[in-house]
Amino acid sequence: MGFLLVVFIIIVILALKTIKVVRQSEVYIIERLGKFHKVAEAGLTIIVPFIDTVRSVVSLKQQTMDIPPQGVITSDNVTITIDTVVFYKITDPARAVYEIQSLKKGIEYLSITTIRDIVGKMELDETFSSRDVINEKLRVILDEATDAWGCKIDRVEIKDITPPADIRDAMEKQMNAERNKRALILEAEAERQSAITLAEGRKQAAILDAEADRESRIRRATGEAEAIKQVADAKAQEIQLVYEAIKKSDPSEKLVQLKSLEALKEVAKGDANKIFIPFEATASLASLGAVKDVMTEHQTKKSKQNQIIN
Numbered sequence: 001m002g003f004l005l006v007v008f009i010i011i012v013i014l015a016l017k018t019i020k021v022v023r024q025s026e027v028y029i030i031e032r033l034g035k036f037h038k039v040a041e042a043g044l045t046i047i048v049p050f051i052d053t054v055r056s057v058v059s060l061k062q063q064t065m066d067i068p069p070q071g072v073i074t075s076d077n078v079t080i081t082i083d084t085v086v087f088y089k090i091t092d093p094a095r096a097v098y099e100i101q102s103l104k105k106g107i108e109y110l111s112i113t114t115i116r117d118i119v120g121k122m123e124l125d126e127t128f129s130s131r132d133v134i135n136e137k138l139r140v141i142l143d144e145a146t147d148a149w150g151c152k153i154d155r156v157e158i159k160d161i162t163p164p165a166d167i168r169d170a171m172e173k174q175m176n177a178e179r180n181k182r183a184l185i186l187e188a189e190a191e192r193q194s195a196i197t198l199a200e201g202r203k204q205a206a207i208l209d210a211e212a213d214r215e216s217r218i219r220r221a222t223g224e225a226e227a228i229k230q231v232a233d234a235k236a237q238e239i240q241l242v243y244e245a246i247k248k249s250d251p252s253e254k255l256v257q258l259k260s261l262e263a264l265k266e267v268a269k270g271d272a273n274k275i276f277i278p279f280e281a282t283a284s285l286a287s288l289g290a291v292k293d294v295m296t297e298h299q300t301k302k303s304k305q306n307q308i309i310n
Contacts, residue, residue, distance in 0.1 A: 017049035027093045029055040039093055058093040062154060065104055067111045069162075072119045074127060081162040082115055086142065092150025100149045107146060111156070114141045124163065131158050 021044055022028050028040035032052050040047075040054075047054075067084040074080060086107055090096045100106045118137050119127055127134070135156050143153040163171070 014049050018046055020045040020047060020054065025060050027058050027060060029058060029093060029097050031055045036094060036098065056093075056097045058090055058096060060090060060093070062087060062089045064088075065107060067108055067115075069160075070112050070115060072116050074119060074124050075121055076123045078124045078167060079164060080119070080124065080127065081160075082119065082158060083160040083162075084111060084115060084138075085157050085159055086111055086153060087155040087157075088146070088151055088153050090150060091152050095148070095150030103146075103149055103151060106149060107142065107151070107153075110142055110145050111138065114138055124167070127161055131161075134158060 020028060020040065022040050022042045024042045026042065028045065030037045030040050030045075030047060030052055031054075032048070036055075037052060065086045065088065067086060069081045069083045071079050072082055088107060090103070096103050115134075115138060118134055118141075122130065122134075135158060139153055139156040142156065146153055
C-alpha cells in the first residue's frame, strides 16, 4: 500500500513537471539542458521532466514603465526635472530574454541618456512648447535601440517638466505681465472700436438730418411754388371771365380800359412776384401818365404865378 502511494506521488510530480498550461498573452521560454529549445505559446504544452525547464515567462501585453524624474540642463544653463513614461511591447520573447540582462533596466537607462541629449540642445522656453517633438524624437531613438532586444517602443510621453522655484516665479511674473498687457490691448481696442462706432453714428445722424432738412426745404419750396401757381391760375381765370363778360356786353373803349385797370389792381394784390399786363391796358396807363404830367405842369405854373404876385 505504501509503495503504491509513493508511485502515485511520483506520477503526480512527473505530470506537473511535464504538463504546462500557458495563459493568454503570455509565452514560456523553454530550455533543454540549459540551451534555448522553444517558445511555448498560450495553451497546453508538454515538456520533458528534468531535461526541459521554463527559463522565463514573458508577457506580450503592452507594458508601461515610469522613468524616474531626471535633472536635465538646457542649452541656456537651466536645470529642469523631467518625468517620463514609456509604453513598450515585446515582439520577440527569445531576444528579450537572451539579448539583454534586464530589458526594463536597459530601456530606463537608454531613456535617461536620450532625454538628456535631446533636451540639452534646447532652451527652457522651447522645452515647454516642444513636448510633442521631444516625445517623437525620444520614441524613434528608443525604438531603434531596443529593436535588437525584441522590443518595440509604441509611445513616449513627458508627464511633467519642473523648472527651479526661482525660474517658476520669474515665469509666473512674466505670464502675469503678458496677461495684463493683453488685457490693456483688448481694453484699448474696445475703446477705439467704441469711439469709431459713436463717430459713425454721429456721422450717419448728421447725414440723415441734412437729408431730412433738404427734403423739407424742397417740399416747402414745391408747396409754395404750387400755391403761387394756383393763385396765378385763379387770377388768370378771373381776368378771362371779366374779359369774356366785357366782350359779350360790347362796352365802349374807355369802359374796357377802366375794367382792365381794376383787374390789374386785383392781380397786384396777390403773392406772385411777377404780373403780366395785357397789351390793351398799356394805352390806358399811357393816358394816365399823360394826365399826371399835365397836372404836374399846371401845378408848377400856378405856384410860379403866386410867387410873382407876392
